[in-house]
Amino acid sequence: MKTKSTFSTLFGQNEGPEILAESTSADNAVLSLYVSDKLSWFDGHFPQQKVLPGVVQIDWAGKIGKAVFAGDRVFSQLTNIKFKSMVLPDTRMTLELRFNAEKGTLAFHYFNESDSFSTGSFKFIPS
16 A cells, blocks of 8 residues: 555646645545645646646545555546536645545545536556
8 A cells, every 4th residue: 555655657747736634545645735736737737826736636646546546547537527616836735635436436525615616537557
């Protein structure tokens, strides 16, 4: 199982969130994240108001979820994606991941005290 110190290997420099804290179990993970204004994803994405692209949120959830839960399974499907609020630079948020090993599904939810940013689900199948 991955720990805070090894999550950084999932992302290139200035491409991933700073992981402030994490708690994992066999089917659930909760990570406290900081989204720095230094991330490369903010460059050129809405220059008047920098916003973290939704595809990046999906990528982060998928990479972290696969590392923690899916192991050798391969990505098959993405469903129920909803973007509810914009993630701006210098945002603190929580990523909650729930894995159903029997179905191979990984649900994600990004949120903080005041906003729900995005939700969705991945399907992983045996390789």
